[in-house]
Amino acid sequence: MNIxxxxxxxxxxxxxxxxxxxxxxxVYVRRxxxxxxLRNEGIVEEKSRENFSVESLLVENMKEEELIIICVxxxxxxxxxxxxxxxxxxxxxxxxxxxMSHTNxxxxxxxxxxxxxxxxxxxxxxxxxxxxxxxxxxxxAQFNASEEGDYWLRNHLNNISFPVRFCxxxxxxxxxxxxxxxxxxxxTALFNVKNGVILSNKYLYDIAExxxxxxxxxxxxxxxxxxxxxxxxxxxxxxxxxxxxKDLMENRPTENExxxxxxxxxxxxxxxxxxxxxxxxxxxxxxNS
Amino acid sequence: MNIxxxxxxxxxxxxxxxxxxxxxxxVYVRRxxxxxxLRNEGIVEEKSRENFSVESLLVENMKEEELIIICVxxxxxxxxxxxxxxxxxxxxxxxxxxxMSHTNxxxxxxxxxxxxxxxxxxxxxxxxxxxxxxxxxxxxAQFNASEEGDYWLRNHLNNISFPVRFCxxxxxxxxxxxxxxxxxxxxTALFNVKNGVILSNKYLYDIAExxxxxxxxxxxxxxxxxxxxxxxxxxxxxxxxxxxxKDLMENRPTENExxxxxxxxxxxxxxxxxxxxxxxxxxxxxxNS
Numbered sequence: 207m208n209i210x211x212x213x214x215x216x217x218x219x220x221x222x223x224x225x226x227x228x229x230x231x232x233v234y235v236r237r238x239x240x241x242x243x244l245r246n247e248g249i250v251e252e253k254s255r256e257n258f259s260v261e262s263l264l265v266e267n268m269k270e271e272e273l274i275i276i277c278v279x280x281x282x283x284x285x286x287x288x289x290x291x292x293x294x295x296x297x298x299x300x301x302x303x304x305x306m307s308h309t310n311x312x313x314x315x316x317x318x319x320x321x322x323x324x325x326x327x328x329x330x331x332x333x334x335x336x337x338x339x340x341x342x343x344x345x346x347a348q349f350n351a352s353e354e355g356d357y358w359l360r361n362h363l364n365n366i367s368f369p370v371r372f373c374x375x376x377x378x379x380x381x382x383x384x385x386x387x388x389x390x391x392x393x394t395a396l397f398n399v400k401n402g403v404i405l406s407n408k409y410l411y412d413i414a415e416x417x418x419x420x421x422x423x424x425x426x427x428x429x430x431x432x433x434x435x436x437x438x439x440x441x442x443x444x445x446x447x448x449x450x451x452k453d454l455m456e457n458r459p460t461e462n463e464x465x466x467x468x469x470x471x472x473x474x475x476x477x478x479x480x481x482x483x484x485x486x487x488x489x490x491x492x493x494n495s
Numbered sequence: 496m497n498i499x500x501x502x503x504x505x506x507x508x509x510x511x512x513x514x515x516x517x518x519x520x521x522v523y524v525r526r527x528x529x530x531x532x533l534r535n536e537g538i539v540e541e542k543s544r545e546n547f548s549v550e551s552l553l554v555e556n557m558k559e560e561e562l563i564i565i566c567v568x569x570x571x572x573x574x575x576x577x578x579x580x581x582x583x584x585x586x587x588x589x590x591x592x593x594x595m596s597h598t599n600x601x602x603x604x605x606x607x608x609x610x611x612x613x614x615x616x617x618x619x620x621x622x623x624x625x626x627x628x629x630x631x632x633x634x635x636a637q638f639n640a641s642e643e644g645d646y647w648l649r650n651h652l653n654n655i656s657f658p659v660r661f662c663x664x665x666x667x668x669x670x671x672x673x674x675x676x677x678x679x680x681x682x683t684a685l686f687n688v689k690n691g692v693i694l695s696n697k698y699l700y701d702i703a704e705x706x707x708x709x710x711x712x713x714x715x716x717x718x719x720x721x722x723x724x725x726x727x728x729x730x731x732x733x734x735x736x737x738x739x740x741k742d743l744m745e746n747r748p749t750e751n752e753x754x755x756x757x758x759x760x761x762x763x764x765x766x767x768x769x770x771x772x773x774x775x776x777x778x779x780x781x782x783n784s
Contacts, residue, residue, distance in 0.1 A: 409777040
């Protein structure tokens with residue numbers, strides 16, 4: 207299959223590399239320098255030193271594809287929507303950003319739209335070099351796609367080294383991931399610690415539990431079930447550096463607005479712990495700027 | 496007058512040096528090494544390189560004094576109380592720790608007791624070297640001392656380069672200082688910033704205001720008046736490093752319990768912002784240990 211992957215960050219590189227084993231992958235990026243490097247040197251995974259051949263173009267030169275996977279961050283979605291709008295109305299789109307606000311952009315799309323989440327750990331070290339820090343999966347659900355299309359993605363993409371799972375409700379799928387992000391991301395970023403420390407430092411554990419409680423309340427999901435999920439993921443990724451911490455370390459904008467900001471906006475009650483970390487991450491971005 | 500100063504930290508060194516100009520000062524410390532250094536080399540102020548001659552003994556060898564000023568931190572008060580208890584019952588005692596919990600130890604004392612606050616900025620650089628980072632004053636009130644004694648301390652200690660002011664209510668005096676500490680200390684320590692940044696970083700400003708509101712509520716003081724005081728002091732000490740940040744940087748126990756911990760304990764309602772910073776400072780101390 208011809209697959210276009212929009213975004214050359216850690217998630218884009220990871221997905222492109224795995225899919226390139228069975229498909230022709232084109233990575234769409236913003237900078238000529240990165241496109242050039244990807245075309246000429248392929249993508250390299252740091253530990254295995256495995257090399258993956260891909261094509262690469264600037265995002266404004268998008269071509270016909272059989273599937274487009276959008277791996278940019280939520281605050282970059284607006285910039286790429288004009289290009290997405292112009293794609294063939296038959297081309298399925300899979301959106302993988304964290305958060306939920308981007309779904310506002312999706313309702314008017316005529317293409318078959320899927321939304322999904324990525325639970326692999328990955329860090330981009332250079333423009334064509336990433337490190338796969340933890341095996342996860344892609345879970346997705348149909349957003350406006352027809353019912354017959356439900357398993358289409360899984361049937362085409364799933365394989366043992368790159369599991370792809372279908373879920374019935376896109377809202378629950380995104381909300382559950384959002385809760386995990388709303389706990390792990392701001393806490394690890396504020397305290398400059400790896401994911402596992404939010405469980406091993408008993409005081410951070412207390413704050414994590416409060417954040418999870420508020421997020422579950424705001425999104426109308428069960429606290430116990432989601433707190434269990436947060437802990438499982440923090441344990442499994444205990445040695446990982448969260449994307450928000452990495453963003454702060456590299457002076458990039460964080461996904462604070464899409465994560466804690468969204469949860470605060472959705473809530474009908476005050477969420478003091480979430481508001482604290484939301485303002486704290488804003489304060490750190492402001493301090494860096 | 497013969498004055499004993501208990502504690503050779505930043506406040507103890509500052510007060511001893513000024514008082515040594517007009518009085519015979521003995522500094523009581525815990526370590527032989529520091530006592531030896533103070534006896535032999537005096538106290539040095541970093542910027543002016545002025546040298547102040549003092550005597551120094553270990554705190555367990557406390558001698559008769561005409562006034563004893565206690566400059567240790569609140570969590571060290573318990574350790575020195577046996578020595579304080581054995582002093583002459585006529586000897587006035589002036590307690591300067593931050594916080595309020597130490598006043599529990601004072602009610603059974605038979606000596607005339609004063610409590611006070613120090614608003615000078617000072618940092619201890621070495622055992623006998625301190626830097627006077629901002630001019631302030633000593634404000635004090637009688638705790639159990641007789642009314643005739645009210646102005647006794649001021650009359651003996653006050654001078655133009657070292658102002659000492661009498662206040663009528665020890666509770667209000669300590670509470671107002673506690674509010675300032677409850678805002679400036681944890682925020683500067685958590686975000687690793689100088690005092691002024693809690694005003695100049697608009698997101699930290701928001702959190703500071705919430706912390707001040709909760710502290711004023713808990714201690715039954717007026718929010719507006721105290722928020723104004725917090726801002727004035729943060730501005731005046733904008734280039735200073737707070738004692739809590741300094742403690743964390745040097746891996747010492749902080750005054751978290753005496754400051755935010757006390758405010759939480761005193762409150763009849765939940766204080767989420769104060770609880771957040773209280774747990775955050777606990778988390779940072781735990782991370783350092």
